[in-house]
Amino acid sequence: MKEYICIICPRGCHLTVDEENDYAVTGNGCLRGVAYGREEAMHPTRVVTSSVRVRSEKYPRCPVKTDLAIAKSDVAKAMLLLDGVELVPPVHRGDIVIASLFCGEANFVATRDIDE
Amino acid sequence: MSVVETNGKQTVLDGMVAIEMLDKYELIVIGGGPAGLSAALSAREHGLKRILIVERDVDLGGILNQCIHNGFGLHYFGEELTGPEYAAKFVDRLEGQSIDVLCDAMVLEIIPGEDGHVLRLMSMEAGYCTVRSRAIVLAMGCRERTRGAIQIPGTRAAGIFTAGTAQRYVNIEGYMVGRRVIILGSGDIGLIMARRMVLEGAKVLACVEIMPYPGGLARNIVQCLQDFDVPLYLSHTITKIEGKERVEKVTVQEVNDRFEPIEGTEKVFDVDTVLLSVGLIPENELSHVAGVEMDAKTSGPIVFENGETSIPGIFACGNVLHVHDLVDFVTTESEGAGRAAAEYVLRQEDTTHVRMCENESYISLVIDESVAYTVPQRIRVLRIDDGVRVFFRVKAPHKTPKRIVFRDGERIVASFRRPYMTPGEMEHVTLQRAELDNVSGNELLISVEEIR
Numbered sequence: 308m309k310e311y312i313c314i315i316c317p318r319g320c321h322l323t324v325d326e327e328n329d330y331a332v333t334g335n336g337c338l339r340g341v342a343y344g345r346e347e348a349m350h351p352t353r354v355v356t357s358s359v360r361v362r363s364e365k366y367p368r369c370p371v372k373t374d375l376a377i378a379k380s381d382v383a384k385a386m387l388l389l390d391g392v393e394l395v396p397p398v399h400r401g402d403i404v405i406a407s408l409f410c411g412e413a414n415f416v417a418t419r420d421i422d423e
Numbered sequence: 424m425s426v427v428e429t430n431g432k433q434t435v436l437d438g439m440v441a442i443e444m445l446d447k448y449e450l451i452v453i454g455g456g457p458a459g460l461s462a463a464l465s466a467r468e469h470g471l472k473r474i475l476i477v478e479r480d481v482d483l484g485g486i487l488n489q490c491i492h493n494g495f496g497l498h499y500f501g502e503e504l505t506g507p508e509y510a511a512k513f514v515d516r517l518e519g520q521s522i523d524v525l526c527d528a529m530v531l532e533i534i535p536g537e538d539g540h541v542l543r544l545m546s547m548e549a550g551y552c553t554v555r556s557r558a559i560v561l562a563m564g565c566r567e568r569t570r571g572a573i574q575i576p577g578t579r580a581a582g583i584f585t586a587g588t589a590q591r592y593v594n595i596e597g598y599m600v601g602r603r604v605i606i607l608g609s610g611d612i613g614l615i616m617a618r619r620m621v622l623e624g625a626k627v628l629a630c631v632e633i634m635p636y637p638g639g640l641a642r643n644i645v646q647c648l649q650d651f652d653v654p655l656y657l658s659h660t661i662t663k664i665e666g667k668e669r670v671e672k673v674t675v676q677e678v679n680d681r682f683e684p685i686e687g688t689e690k691v692f693d694v695d696t697v698l699l700s701v702g703l704i705p706e707n708e709l710s711h712v713a714g715v716e717m718d719a720k721t722s723g724p725i726v727f728e729n730g731e732t733s734i735p736g737i738f739a740c741g742n743v744l745h746v747h748d749l750v751d752f753v754t755t756e757s758e759g760a761g762r763a764a765a766e767y768v769l770r771q772e773d774t775t776h777v778r779m780c781e782n783e784s785y786i787s788l789v790i791d792e793s794v795a796y797t798v799p800q801r802i803r804v805l806r807i808d809d810g811v812r813v814f815f816r817v818k819a820p821h822k823t824p825k826r827i828v829f830r831d832g833e834r835i836v837a838s839f840r841r842p843y844m845t846p847g848e849m850e851h852v853t854l855q856r857a858e859l860d861n862v863s864g865n866e867l868l869i870s871v872e873e874i875r
Contacts, residue, residue, distance in 0.1 A: 311645075312641055312644065312649075313641075316843075318842060318843035319641035336842070353646065354493050354503070355622075356493055356505055357623075358491060358594050358597070365481075367596060367597040368595060368597040370491035370594065379650070400507075400508060400511060418507050419488075419507040
């Protein structure tokens with residue numbers, strides 16, 4: 308049994324997910340809670356946002372994000388990859404900073420334009 | 424001083440780029456964050472041609488620039504964006520709109536006048552200038568409450584930051600603010616910073632909240648605290664900060680229902696950093712000086728249904744009006760204010776309309792003790808097309824379904840069911856024109872009631 312707080316709406320239902328019973332969800336106020344609870348229990352994912360160095364006088368840091376949600380268990384490893392990165396302007400939103408994380412489909416991309 | 428006046432135009436240097444600033448605008452928007460950007464774009468769309476945005480930072484975008492996490496835009500754009508991406512969508516739309524932008528500039532004073540309002544402003548590049556405008560949109564946003572506002576006893580060691588200041592240091596300047604962190608207050612910025620500090624390698628020992636319920640969104644409690652096993656202490660507060668040069672120790676105590684520390688519940692945390700997320704205050708110094716009528720409950724101006732303040736032609740929107748939890752609602756609210764400012768300016772040419780508006784009657788929205796505030800506070804029924812959206816916050820959490828009731832004397836004008844409400848999440852309802860047309864008094868009383 309795993310317990311979660313549903314984040315789909317402000318009500319914040321306390322969900323219980325039974326992994327041994329086909330991930331049955333209880334405590335949900337609506338059907339969206341079932342989908343959320345199952346997903347969190349089976350393969351939780353998160354979008355990771357952070358910042359990297361950039362060689363710019365005006366902006367010492369450039370914000371980045373993963374363009375897809377990655378496995379929650381990979382978040383700490385993904386952060387370590389950013390440590391050595393330094394970008395050189397011009398940087399545009401959506402520019403790939405680190406491609407195919409852990410050989411998957413997600414990339415770290417820039418989320419801000421830095422021209423100079 | 425790099426201001427040159429020629430034929431009513433003054434050329435000022437904004438950064439390295441010279442812009443031609445007019446000496447008279449139809450609309451000046453004070454603040455280039457999400458509220459100001461939406462208001463200016465909306466006013467342009469509704470027919471104004473001479474618009475100036477004044478921003479005190481070196482870039483447009485406001486606080487969104489340092490909010491590098493995602494979750495913005497779900498309501499407005501139907502997708503999850505980071506703060507800089509959300510801001511960029513609006514800054515991009517400015518392109519080709521011939522809206523003047525003056526960054527790195529402070530508005531010092533607004534002097535209201537019957538024949539347009541006067542603004543005194545100052546910037547490193549432009550020096551001191553005076554600009555006139557028919558209409559003004561106040562979009563200055565809000566600022567954080569500090570340690571001084573909540574008076575935590577202890578030494579004045581280094582290492583005590585508001586969460587937003589720490590956010591700027593880490594995300595924009597690239598400085599790490601500490602290694603062992605405690606967070607006071609469970610507002611969204613504090614929660615977001617808990618996660619950010621952990622991801623950057625710090626240890627966040629606790630998040631401490633004086634209220635018996637969390638202040639921030641449930642989503643942030645889950646993804647910023649629970650994901651990283653940061654304990655949340657509800658009904659607790661910091662009662663002592665120790666440390667000579669730098670913070671060394673913090674004492675946390677449980678509080679009773681009168682928020683007094685309970686003896687014997689002391690817990691001591693070895694930390695070098697305290698982050699405060701203890702509330703936001705709309706930044707209304709300019710509004711006060713202009714003489715705009717204020718609401719003690721929101722700490723923002725009192726506004727009518729279209730965002731107009733008590734001074735004709737001065738409008739307010741975004742966090743300067745009331746503190747929002749979602750930027751999406753700031754955007755829609757500000758679009759309304761921008762449109763109203765445009766209508767105000769364009770109707771000025773119509774003198775019969777101006778006369779009609781003098782001494783126009785309105786309905787006041789009055790709240791009982793179950794509601795924290797409403798925006799707008801006043802509704803001029805004749806100005807409403809179909810309906811008017813009323814934002815409000817409840818005073819205490821309601822875990823069972825309740826209804827929000829609008830009463831004209833004894834008569835119920837409108838009633839809305841809500842399955843769950845909490846002070847941390849702003850609510851809104853829409854009152855229909857037809858419902859308001861039937862109101863006989865000049866007040867509507869709003870309350871949260873049991874469903875019978």
